[in-house]
Amino acid sequence: MPKQTFFNLPAEKRERIIEISLEEFSTKFFDVASLSKIVEKAKIAKGSMYQYFESKKELYKYLVKYVSEKKLLYINSSLPEDQEDFFLLYKDIIFAAARFDINHPLYSSFLYNVGKDTNNPDLSKNIMSDSTQFIKSLLVEAYEKGQIRKDVNVDLASFIISYLSVDIGEYIGNKYGYSYHSVLQSQTGQMPVTDKQLEDILDELIDFFKRGIANI
Amino acid sequence: MPKQTFFNLPAEKRERIIEISLEEFSTKFFDVASLSKIVEKAKIAKGSMYQYFESKKELYKYLVKYVSEKKLLYINSSLPEDQEDFFLLYKDIIFAAARFDINHPLYSSFLYNVGKDTNNPDLSKNIMSDSTQFIKSLLVEAYEKGQIRKDVNVDLASFIISYLSVDIGEYIGNKYGYSYHSVLQSQTGQMPVTDKQLEDILDELIDFFKRGIANI
DNA sequence: TCTTTATATGACTGATTAGTCACACATTAA
DNA sequence: TTAATGTGTGACTAATCAGTCATATAAAGA
Numbered sequence: 001m002p003k004q005t006f007f008n009l010p011a012e013k014r015e016r017i018i019e020i021s022l023e024e025f026s027t028k029f030f031d032v033a034s035l036s037k038i039v040e041k042a043k044i045a046k047g048s049m050y051q052y053f054e055s056k057k058e059l060y061k062y063l064v065k066y067v068s069e070k071k072l073l074y075i076n077s078s079l080p081e082d083q084e085d086f087f088l089l090y091k092d093i094i095f096a097a098a099r100f101d102i103n104h105p106l107y108s109s110f111l112y113n114v115g116k117d118t119n120n121p122d123l124s125k126n127i128m129s130d131s132t133q134f135i136k137s138l139l140v141e142a143y144e145k146g147q148i149r150k151d152v153n154v155d156l157a158s159f160i161i162s163y164l165s166v167d168i169g170e171y172i173g174n175k176y177g178y179s180y181h182s183v184l185q186s187q188t189g190q191m192p193v194t195d196k197q198l199e200d201i202l203d204e205l206i207d208f209f210k211r212g213i214a215n216i
Numbered sequence: 217m218p219k220q221t222f223f224n225l226p227a228e229k230r231e232r233i234i235e236i237s238l239e240e241f242s243t244k245f246f247d248v249a250s251l252s253k254i255v256e257k258a259k260i261a262k263g264s265m266y267q268y269f270e271s272k273k274e275l276y277k278y279l280v281k282y283v284s285e286k287k288l289l290y291i292n293s294s295l296p297e298d299q300e301d302f303f304l305l306y307k308d309i310i311f312a313a314a315r316f317d318i319n320h321p322l323y324s325s326f327l328y329n330v331g332k333d334t335n336n337p338d339l340s341k342n343i344m345s346d347s348t349q350f351i352k353s354l355l356v357e358a359y360e361k362g363q364i365r366k367d368v369n370v371d372l373a374s375f376i377i378s379y380l381s382v383d384i385g386e387y388i389g390n391k392y393g394y395s396y397h398s399v400l401q402s403q404t405g406q407m408p409v410t411d412k413q414l415e416d417i418l419d420e421l422i423d424f425f426k427r428g429i430a431n432i
Numbered sequence: 433t434c435t436t437t438a439t440a441t442g443a444c445t446g447a448t449t450a451g452t453c454a455c456a457c458a459t460t461a462a
Numbered sequence: 463t464t465a466a467t468g469t470g471t472g473a474c475t476a477a478t479c480a481g482t483c484a485t486a487t488a489a490a491g492a
Contacts, residue, residue: 149431160380164376207428209429261471
């Protein structure tokens with residue numbers, strides 16, 4: 001969706017534009033984010049930006065695509081081939097996703113922001129419904145393998161699991177006293193959470209999925 | 217937070233201002249919502265609005281307070297006194313909340329929007345953390361009564377339940393083919409969901425909380 | 433050298449905004 | 463009637479925005 005001119009740019013400049021745009025769009029919703037501020041920070045002329053992208057909207061859509069692809073690629077590359085158990089597979093996925101977020105707080109907070117910005121009808125590609133669909137496909141398979149109880153509503157379960165997969169970031173943030181989705185402020189990019197701590201939380205979450213909380 | 221002048225207004229005018237402001241703030245985030253549009257629709261002068269409220273921010277804060285109080289009052293008044301079982305109590309609460317949303321789609325979508333608009337630091341009163349705190353107090357009580365398994369992390373469980381209580385609206389919307397949080401468009405205010413259908417979904421949700429989904 | 437093509441630029445436009453203010457109008461009290 | 467107080471008004475300000483466009487610069491080809 002960018003024009004060819006954008007891809008002809010030296011990589012350094014191209015990446016600078018992407019990074020600075022992400023900073024703007026990760027802290028402000030689409031309508032509030034300012035192209036004027038972006039070009040000022042990136043030290044390029046307003047007109048140049050319009051040599052690269054048709055509009056603010058095209059820039060935004062490109063960023064969503066760019067970051068989503070990076071994240072999916074990262075997650076896919078960290079999955080084992082032969083995981084037959086749904087809950088173990090889910091743990092691998094969500095662990096990889098969390099690792100990605102921790103290592104790329106800017107990308108993470110951007111995507112989180114995009115997910116919330118649903119008041120702009122033609123922009124909200126509905127990230128959540130894609131995610132729910134994906135979880136559902138895994139869950140149906142698990143259901144057929146007998147890993148899920150026969151009385152479970154798979155649609156509802158997919159919904160719950162995919163939404164909680166996003167929300168859990170908030171929980172981790174609260175628990176370790178920082179704002180998970182605005183870590184870019186901290187500059188260092190270092191998250192004060194170890195792999196062990198992360199794994200403990202995921203184990204508890206998955207136990208909730210498996211057994212619930214009632215004392216029956 | 218409004219000035220005295222606002223309360224001196226005839227009820228009809230006061231309510232018109234509130235309703236039209238809510239329409240604006242329920243479809244747009246704070247920064248994007250336009251006071252100019254509000255006064256135009258409400259057919260009052262810009263200057264008048266500033267006789268009633270110090271600023272756009274004060275109007276917004278008043279609306280949040282106004283609607284939150286209405287919803288809490290409604291929920292509180294529909295709860296039985298003597299519900300000892302956490303899961304049954306929770307069902308009553310969330311059922312009442314859903315009923316409120318269905319009967320007041322404008323209020324509902326406004327609060328939902330407020331919850332998502334977290335990029336404005338000094339505005340986000342963090343509705344979710346209040347809600348989580350409330351669920352936790354119920355859960356601790358249930359824990360002490362032996363209704364919750366001893367190995368459950370009550371903090372995580374409170375978090376999960378309070379977030380899902382909000383998210384479930386999306387699920388209901390998807391399931392019945394409408395956008396739960398933008399029903400005001402439909403004008404009628406009528407939700408195409410019966411008490412029975414609502415109850416079925418809540419029963420499934422609560423069953424997830426109680427037993428999880430694993431075939432153990 | 434001259435011409436063509438690609439890229440960079442920033443002043444400008446027209447639209448929109450939150451908030452202001454001088455003034456008008458209404459109601460009550462003296 | 464006059465004064466005081468409370469309320470309504472809409473033109474105005476200064477800021478900001480997305481997007482445009484005439485012009486400048488640079489590189490490449492003839």
